[in-house]
Amino acid sequence: MTKSTKKPILRLKNVSKVFAGYQALNDVSLDVYPGQVLCLLGDNGAGKSTLIKVLSGFHEPTSGTVEWDGVETKFKSPKDANERGIATVHQFGGTFPLMSIGRSFFVGVEPTKGWGPFKRFDRKYANETAVREMQQLGITRITDGERLIGSLSGGERQASAIARAVHFGAKVLILDEPTAALGVKEATHVLRIIMQAKLKGIAVILVTHNVSHALTVGDHFAVLIRGQKADDFAKGERTRDQITDLMAGGEAMAELEAELNTLTGTINQIH
Ligand SMILES: Nc1ncnc2c1ncn2[C@@H]1O[C@H](COP(=O)(O)OP(=O)(O)O)[C@@H](O)[C@H]1O
Ligand SMILES: [Mg+2]
DSSP: OOGGGSSHHHEEEEEEETTTEEEEEEEEEEEOOOEEEEEEEEOOOSSSSHHHHHHTTSOOOSEEEETTTTEEEOOOOOOHHHHHHHEOSSSSSOSSSSSSSHHHHTSOOOOSSOOGOOOEEEEHHHHHHHHHHHHTOTTTTTTTTSSBBGGSOOHHHHHHHHHHHHHHOOSSEEEESSTTOOOHHHHHHHHHHHHHHHHTOOOOEEEESOHHHHHHOOOOOEEEEEEEEEEEEEETTTTTHHHHHHHHHHHHHHHHHHHHHHHHHHHOOOO
């Protein structure tokens, strides 16, 4: 599906964010489309997490606007954004290591059985649902919803968070560096699940500084450098080298190269 036939579900227009005099985001505009993976690339400190915190209702922009489904919107809180259909898996934590898989799947929306004073958490339903949803995404090793989140691998935790978003009908799924701490096999698995979410029509925003991961699943790409959008392109419009150079800041690499050449020259003179 091409962009022209679809409307963005989420849109940032000229968004800036300033923290106590420090400009973390500078005039960033972005369009997020259903059924597409938008990769947000950039070096550490580029402003990626700040950007997704604006998109997920955690930060209010200092200036600029956010449009949700064509309407200018101010998210009052992460809960507000979540209730509209924005599911965010933050970079660090976000899950509860000492909670069971079933519990954490339904945290905040606990299913109950019985009524009045007999009302209680429906553990069996929660466990079965969580396990079933994870199995549907190919996490077949998990069969017991009573297991603690802390006992899962990094990839399985990411998968459980994605399964949860899919189950509760998220329209936008934001993942902040979901593959950063994972081995190759686990990362591949998480990328596969991201593709499944996309095929269900969910708009996925994948934050990563791994160009290979981005190129594997991305439909559209935006590169942030020091809080500014340095480039914005569709799949196939840039080569891997161009993207890597841009992320590293082409200038910095050229300087390093010149320095190394001088150094090599000096060493050659000595010998
Ligand atoms: N709450 C905050 N208060 C002050 N500065 C912040 C805050 N959050 C982020 N920053 C700063 O904004 C810049 C961008 O951070 P961040 O969005 O986390 O970058 P990235 O996720 O791309 O590594 C960094 O210099 C960071 O220190
Ligand atoms: Mg970050």
